[in-house]
Amino acid sequence: MADQLDLNLLRVFDVLMDTASVSAAAARLHLSVPATSRALGRLREAMNDQILVRAGRGLVPTPFALASAAKVKALLEAAATLRADPAGPDPRTWQRTFAIRVNDGLVPVLAPRLIQRISAEAPEVRLRFVTQDSKEPDQLRDGSLDLEIGLTGPTPPDLVTRPLFSDHFVALVAAHSALGRAPALTVDDLCAYPHISASRRGLARGPLDEALDRVGRSRRVVAVVPSYAVASLIALEEDAICLVSRVMAQHLVERGVPVRWHEVPLDLPTVHVELGWHRRLDGDPASRWLRDHLTASVQPLVATLDPVSRRGSAAAPR
Incomplete structure (x- = not known):
């Protein structure tokens, strides 16, 4: 029954989805394995689903659990904002995860530069890079994604975009x-x-x-x-x-x-790459901080790109 679910139980669900392991989840949650196993039992009863099932020597999430994972994560992140400025204005005190959906061709380039900047200023902040399997905006709308980096396209009215760079x-x-x-x-x-x-x-x-x-x-x-x-x-x-x-x-x-x-x-x-987010985060200090860091991490790359007008005439570097 849904009324059996509370935030602590949803946190267990979230970690189980990340680890697909009762013992690994227990270690991350600082719980005993039996306590985590009992929590999984309560989740199964409350959600009317097995959540994790045996596959060979490991466990895999059920289709229902996979479909629910983003919603649960969004609920937990939303609940964390219900306290007034819980972490304060200093990013060094933040303990949170930002989810960024990004084109796979840009992950090796942008991720290390952004991670370096974020880690230096906010060591407890985690970046979760999400595969761009879809460009649908629903995950930006429900809060399971904070930002999207990809090619330009039609923008729904509730999303905001900012050009990052052009390439070929x-x-x-x-x-x-x-x-x-x-x-x-x-x-x-x-x-x-x-x-x-x-x-x-x-x-x-x-x-x-x-x-x-x-x-x-x-x-x-x-x-x-x-x-x-x-x-x-x-x-x-x-x-x-x-x-x-x-x-x-x-x-x-x-x-x-x-x-x-x-x-x-x-x-x-020419390929135009842009940064996108939901309009409700436009003035959010944490989101703005992340966007500014991402834009700054891109600038050194953009400065080295050949102008489009020279495209086709530059020799390959040696």
Whole structure:
């Protein structure tokens, strides 16, 4: 019965969803394993669902539990705001989690820079990066997401957006490969070498194929993977081409990953990346603090990007 649920029990549910383990949840909650197991029993009775079920040697959430996890987290975070300024104005005293939905191609670039800034000023604040499986705004509306970082698109009236930067796609190749040693990339190279396509929807075609169609050419996609990070790792192994954003390619090179990037000798669309949040958080000090840190962490990256007017003429860095 729903009236059996209280905040303490919902906190147990939230940690069980994060850990999928009674013993791990007990350690995080500073409870004994039997006490946590009894709490799971009360949750099962109150929610009329098994919550966690045995799968091999571990436990997995039920479909109902998965569907409820974001709602419970939002309830807990909302309940934490019911006290007047519970943590005070100093971020060093905050103990909370910010959820950020971000395009997978930007996570390796933005996350480390943002984590470094946040950790220096608010050591007890945790950042939870959420996969952009969907662009639906419901999670921003119900509070389970604080921010979204992704490509521009139609904005509902209850959301606010801010431009972050504009970028374009380049061809990433292994540094030791023939293409990695080449001074530039040609259309013939694009058609002769295999491609690794990154698409969370499993699509093999994209803007590059449309650009090749316009000149009567085509490419050969040998694999489609769900993220740019995976595509980049596969491109390390052989003479293969992977299209990634210029900012991600530059990040990998700067971090010593043995890759090179070339400008694509065709006209590809410019990518506009923006930051989005729900209007109710527009004046919220904590949300504004997070947005300002994210914008500041992006600025050094933006400053190094080639102007769009120079796109197609810049040589790959060595």
